[in-house]
Amino acid sequence: MRTICFYFQVHQPFRLRRYRFFDIGLQHNYYDEAANQGIMRKVADKCYLPTNEILLELIEHYGDRFKVAFSISGVCLDQFERYAPDVLNSFQRLAQSGGVEFLAETYPHSLAALCEGDEFERSVKRQHARIQELFGQDPQTFRNTELIYSDLIGARVAALGYTQMLTEGAKQVLGWKSPNYLYHNPIEPKLKLLLKNYQLSDDIAFRFSNRGWNGWPLTAEKFAQWLSALPPRDEMVNLFMDYETFGEHQWAETGIFDFLRALPNAIFTHTDFGFQTPAGVVASHQSVGALHVPYPISWADEERDLSAWLGNDLQNEAFRNLNELAPLVQKTNDADLQRDYLYLQTSDHFYYMCTKWFSDGDVHKYFNPYETPYAAFVNYMNVLSDFQLRLRAATPTGES
Template sequence: MRAVCFYFQVHQPYRLKKYRFFNIGNDHYYDDEYLNRSIMERVADQSYLPMNQLLLNLIKNYPVDFKVSFSISGMALEQFEQYSPQVIESFKKLAQTGNVEFLTETYAHSLVALKDKKEFKRQVQQHSEKIEQLFGVKPLTFRNTELIYSDEIGEAVNDMGFETMLTEGAKHILGWKSPNYVYEHAEHSKLKLLLKNYSLSDDIAFRFSTQDWSEWPLTTEKYLTWLKEVNAKDEVVNLFMDYETFGEHQWAETGIFDFMRILASKIIEDGEFTFLKPSEVTKQGQSVGKLHVPNPISWADEERDVSAWLGNEMQDEAFGKLYALAPQMLYCENEYLKRDWLKLQTSDHFYYMCTKWYADGDVHKYFNPYPSPYEAFINYMNVLADFQIRLDEEINLKSIDGSEERKILEESLADMSIINELSLTKFRLFLKEIRIKDLYVLYAFMSEDLKKWTTETMQRKKLKEFQLFTNENQHTLKDLNNAWIPVSKLLKKIILEAK
């Protein structure tokens, strides 16, 4: 029997308040509290709560047959907890049925997979833990922000242990092939890929209430006919869409809720299709072949690429400056800065700077708080400038005046991440051979976890010498630069000898 796989994306960003140039250095609170609360409460009432109840009723009516899946961003989960805790409770009721699969994604709904593998892995782990904490289930399936995927991203996801991943059934990738099968990563056959059927998905998500569409009005009978017209050999129809489709993008007055309720019932009663969760699809189905995706794809716009977020100079500059701070963030222990770091990575900030709009872009403009992409850019860069000042102060960069000195430190901090990757054996050897004065300088810029690992691993005699040296000396930026040269040589020696 062929399958239908419903997947819904649930996400709301923390929108930034109007942040002027003169706020930089003086105002460290960036959220538009009123806008975030009002949007969340409105969408909860119009979309999340009634749709969750509708799905719960369907599951009660068809406890064996009806199944769906969700990916809820960390940003949305936090705002549910802040502004609409009843939404969390309604999702918990769905989780308790066992008929709903919760997917993992990047916690911040970010583009980090395109830039920083370590931060990518950290956010995925953070999100997975949040889902398990709230809903009592450990996610088995991964879905990247906006279904962004490439061979490289897939490899990273495979390395994290996932065996199922969702992405777009982009025509320029598939060519003559159908999205209605299970595929696999180009090199890692364990990672199975489910591809969105964008035509049938977008008929509901974007075209349902468009009265100048040739197929309007869309009835359940018509849609079921289209489903049944899918090639009989095709195994699964993946219907992926924003959850806000129901009640927000498509208002209740359009009949979208009744459409979904009746459609699910008709599909079950017709008997030609069965509903499956993503992990069930890949477990039951066989891969029909490898999918090669050398360049990132997504479910956005006609191009199905990442140009909606990284398609102009403003977006590229903002994205570059944001992730230029990643090395310093490795050594930041300030919880407020870490929370703001996550919020600033949310992909929506870059989407607001988009200067090209297509039909599906109108949906994103619906939640866009800026009158123009240029104002979005200026506002974001002002906030980022203040964030950088706070970060500089946190990791003792405030006293650094020269740009050359700053460059030295940033490069050293970036290179220092190599130490985090050493095995225990290599790390012990490193601590045994490093000079006390060099270790002393590096220690000041280590993360708290690395400091703890250092003191716990160091030989007792050397630890006493190190503590004595620490009490009698003070470091400077010049010391850090001087220390890193021999340390870098030592690290290379240890790594090469191990090979």
């Protein structure tokens, strides 16, 4: 039997309030509490709660035949506890169902894997511990922020003990190869790689409600037919997408929830595919070979590179200033400073500074609180300046 791996990313950043130059040194509350709470409740009611209920119903109905996987950032878990404990409870019910695998990632949904030092390892271990605490699982699968991956990043992930990792099935690294097979890291062959089939994933995540798309309307039966038409040798299809696809990016009125409810039956009726979690995929399939990824790739935009986060001078200046503070943060025992440093690492802050407005422009506008990339940069750097003053005041004299 061939395999479908359904994986969902769950993440919301702590958005910053409008922080002026004149606030530096005087105001240390950086977060827009009203916006963060309002957006979390909005997405909870439109997406998280109804979709979790559907998945729980499907798992109870189909038993071991239906499985999914989640990666939930630590900053999102913090917001669940603060603003939406009912959502956290619903994810815990899913964990108890036996049909869900929870993945490890960086706690703040950060770009730390691109940096030297051990901040990446520290934040991964922190999120791993939270998954164990809240869901009773010991993650074996890793999903890096924005599916960012390279050979060297994979080696770091393997050194942390993970045996499989998700990433993008980017054309520039696959070439003639198909994403519908299992691969492995060339430096650490024990780390297996599951590649996103972005064509079929984006049919659901981005094109589902597009009436100008030649695949509209997309029904569960039509999607099953597309799967059945894949080459018989294709062993798996990895459908990776933001969880907000259901109810938020694609509103309930589009029929997205009906599609999700009907999909397992259509798959079982019309194809030779079954559902598995990433760990299940690796347990039941062999790698067909090493996948060489010398430079980092991601899911984003047509380029599938890092330019959505580190593609201009604003982003790189902010990122450099942030990372220079890591040694000082590790020297302080101040819990507030450590928390703020985590939240300031979230990749969304750099995404808001993106100056790319091409075919993927609407993606960059999602819940973006700023009018311009420059406004995002100025606001972030004001916050970072205040954070640096607090950090240096808390650091023992003579250390820098």
